[in-house]
Amino acid sequence: MAQQLDAKALIVDEACGPFKLVDLKLDLGNLKPDEVIVRYHHTGVCHTDIHSRSHATPQLLPAIYGHEGAGVVEHLSPSYSGALKVGDSVLASFCSCGGCNNCQSSRPAYCDIFVPMNLAGFTKDMQQARVAYTAQDGSKGEALIKYFGQSSFSSRMILTKVSSNVPTKLVCALACGFQTGFATVFEKAPSDQPRSFELFESVGVPVPASARSSSRYERSKQTLLVTGMGGVGxxxxxxxxxxxFGSIIACDLNDSRLELAKEIGATHAINVKGLDTAAFAAKVKECSADSRGASLAIEASGSPIAMRNVIMALAVGGRSVVVGAPPPEAPLPVPHAHILAQASSVEGLLMGNSMPQVTLPFLVSKLEAGELAFLQKMVAVYKPDEMNQAVADQESGKVIKPVIEWI
Incomplete structure (x- = not known):
């Protein structure tokens, strides 16, 4: 008989339903060659978990959510050939198939099957897995696992991820939202170099010297605008x-979060309460490094109104990026002519197009160096049986990053 491990998990068995603490038995004989079991010490609660719970279909329930786990490797598949070993500290993030064109070109967040793998519990061979559980009332069932390739609302679960050696209650806060916001800036920041004609030259188009410029668009003259001061923002x-960036403008309705943003690095903070679009755009231009508006705007609140506002506050040639999840059917009421006249761009970005094995070690190194001390003000720790209170506190804005403590 295959060895089994006991674990606890938080399951949801109906859309919008409460999280319930249950007992699991994990069969070590079912591990695939690329799978390991990690005992999570702490798990961050992400808005994506709550959004998935709210929109889950019966086919995807019951389910174990969670994708911001930090803990220690406890067991490896007998045929595992990766770099991890038992006892390693690890941090989880999103998963990808590794084989599609986007994965092969170092864009795992653009994986062809990102959504089914991360939001519906499918493996890269498009199979779903379930695990047996026993609820506290004695009832039994099977729950869908492998949410984001893992399911970290459990004390032990299957995943593959990068190693870490920092306090897990803080490091798990980096895994999704914070990583997404950070990586989005690096992915979409306007170039500070003169225009390149590389593609023209690659096909033999002559580029005269008079077309070239040696002038740089210095970063100190660029403005970053961010709306929504949650983990992503x-x-x-x-x-x-x-x-x-020369000017970094933080926008929110919560003054305490705006103060935290200034502690982290914002040069300006705007409480948007009562501001219409015109007033908002005027305020952004007033705060911008060159009085032109935002060079790069990141909308992290999920508000369609906020998205309209950031587009209208862009400088000529500015770029706006949607990373906050809006309501599924929400329209984007922006004058098309304005986008054309301003040469603006509007785009969506999953996970900041981050490469976790690049972004997360860097962020962890900053945490180890004491440069992310502000995480202490973002994180609030809850026990597993306090999960529903953690969700309520996050949704009310009382807490930025609830963290579940399993140890």
């Missing part, structure tokens, strides 16, 4: 500080 603020 605060990660973007830190990214802007790291890259050296």
């Amino acid at each position: 605060l990660g973007a603020i830190f990214g802007g500080k790291t890259l050296g």
Whole structure:
């Protein structure tokens, strides 16, 4: 008989239903060659978990959510050939198939099957897995696992991820939202170099010297605008500080979060309460490094109104990026002529197009160096049986990053 491990998990068995603490038995004989079992010490609660719970179909329930786990490798598949070993500290993030064109070109967040793998519990061979559980009332069932390739709302679960050696209650806060905001800045920051004609030249188009410029668009003259000071937005603020934007404008309805954004690196803070689009755009231009508006705007609140506002506050040639999840059917009421006349761009970005094995070690190194001390003000720790209170506190804005403590 295959060895089994006992574990606890938080399951949801109906859309919008409460999280319930249950007991699991994990069969070590079912591990695939690329799978390991990790005992999570702490798990971050992400808005994506709550959004998935709210929109889950019966086919995807019951389910174990969670994708921001930090802990220690406890067991490896007998045929595992990766770099991890038992006892390693690890941090989880999103998963990808590794084989599609986007994965092969170092764009795992653009994986062809990102959504089914990360939001519906499918493996890269498009299979789903379930695990047996026993609820506290004695009832039994099977729950869908492998949410984001893992399911970290459990004390032990299957995943593959990068190693870490920092306090897990803080490091798990970097895994999704913070990483997304930080990486988005690096992915979409306007170039500070003169225009390149590389593609023209690659096909033999002659480029005269008179067309070239040696003038640089210095980062100190660029403006980063970020709306929504949750984990994603605060990660973007830190990214802007790291890259050296001349003006970093934080926007929110919560003054305490705006103060935290300034502590992290924002040069300006705007409480948007009562501001219409015109007033908002005027305020952004007033705060921008060159009075032109935002060079890069990141909308992290999920509000369609906020998205309209950031587009209208862009400088000529500015870029706006949607990273906050809006309501599924929400329209984007922006004058098309304005986008054309301003040469603006509007785009969506999953996970900041991050490469976790690049982004996360860097962020962890900053945490180890004491440069992310502000995480202490973002994180609030809850026990597993306090999960529903953690969700309520996050949704009310009382807490930025709830963290579940399993140890």
